[in-house]
Amino acid sequence: MKRTDSAYRLARFVVLIIAKTVFRLKVTGKENLPKDGSILLCANHSSNWDPVFLVSAIPTSRSVRYMAKEELFKIPGLKQLMTAAGTYPVGRGQGDRQALKRTIELLKTDETVGIFPEGTRSAPGEFTAAQPGVGFFALRSPAQIVPVAIIGNYRPFKPMRVVIGKPVDIEDLRDQRGAAKAISERILEEIKTVYYNHV
Template sequence: MLYTFAKYLVWFIFKFLYRIKIHGKENIPKQGPVIICSNHISNFDPPVVGITSPRVIHFMAKEELFEKKVLGFLLPRINAFPVKRGMRDRNALRQGLELLENGGTLGLFPEGTRSKDGHLQKGLAGAGFFAMRSNATVIPCAIIGDYERFKPLHVVYGKPIEFKSLEADNPRAQDVTDEIMANIQILLEENKK
């Protein structure tokens, strides 16, 4: 209930402020497990992906945010769950896999932190782990723009990633993440504004 209310409220505010344009929304499957992997340029990225996706998304968020009074109350109610950064967090990994096993949508920012210069950074192995351990469709996403008020912000969803080139090589989670990041980079380059 709160998720739906928050989604419409944030959509109304952000659509007005940032002139959000959505591209490729039809690439997101309507059913079944999905992982949406996006670049990370702002603290506003999670709500922007959340309001532009037709699916209800569950995001991992750094554990420290849940220790703040207001965010600690709000985040679980808008489908975020905590992850310990800098270590292998088994609880977060298990929670993410259970979500996907139940046909849910997991939102990830594989870079792990915001890019300071706007350029795509190397992704962490976690995204590849989820892709390898689940039967989820992986959708790359590119957020393009500077979050300048009244200037267009573009959210581009790419086609599902096919990992055929990696199948024969017995890939590691990092190899899969690298392929995901390459797909995000292609979206960024093809849709520069």
Template sequence: MNIYKFGQFVCRVFFKTFFRVTVVSKHNVPESGPVLLCSNHISNLDPPLVGAFLPRHMAFLAKGELFSFKPFGVLLHALGAVPIKRGGGDRQALKAGLGVLKENQGLVMFPEGTRSKTGELGEGLAGAGFFATRSDATVVPCAVVGKYRPFAKIKVIYGRPIPMDDLREGKSSSSEATERIMAHIAHVKANGDTPYIEERE
């Protein structure tokens, strides 16, 4: 068992011990090829929860400061975290995330960029759309539903892949792509793993 699998095991034990976790439709996440998994963000526990129950290795973007203590930095690297420096980190984050996808790996990101204090879905940042339109990754919406209270019910739902070909072929903006991703996350959060029907005028 490698360190990533061991980390997943520890996280699964933690979540199953302290919360009543339900995992819905993880089969929607391809087990191979580039995958961009986009989720809502309500807690610092979201990244390990979202990644713990998937059968594949997933990478995460993380603040560079977390890697300053070398033993912990080595562990984070082993667990799939990609360090991003503060300041001019946007360009670095985009380059690092795109590199993960071009290597046919999985990348987890939270398009809101910060945790929601109310639990309501906020506005998505353009980075998610950038990764979606600049790569061939399968884009999967995800929603964490519930509250991280001891022994409370919490659900992680992996939605159906989002169609992106029209946006890629039409060279749509990153913001347009992010809007679609956020609409699908909102649908998964409200309706679970049901087909998304885009409203058209």
């Protein structure tokens, strides 16, 4: 089920104000978001602000869920805010099966899950190698894969942009050996294409 509860709407309202006023966020490509079915929202990652920008860019009807390192859920106040925003914990570096299972379940029930294919942050405008995790989720769910470019220098009162690209076709890779890695690499290349076409 899509999350449209009041807690998520309130959390999104707060971060949207921050994104619009502090970072002058502009969003293009909303027409590329599928209207039905689940979405695996894949973006480049340079800052802890990136989830805020993605939540702000995507309509409430397509509320975005995220995995976040479990240590953050031990911080009073932050735990409640993250839970309200639809975030759920993952034990980093442990192959957290519960978090992986939950992600696949979400992607099988018309939810939108945000993920950063590189698995770590890189400097704005730079990219590291794609990790196989995003390909793993793509193979095990019917989710449509949407590449997103986050563009800007993350400085207050300087414009940030979120550009939503067209869904990525991976059907020709599904039966290949090492498909998860190949799919991850294709998704990252699509993110790069969206990014470089709009800088």
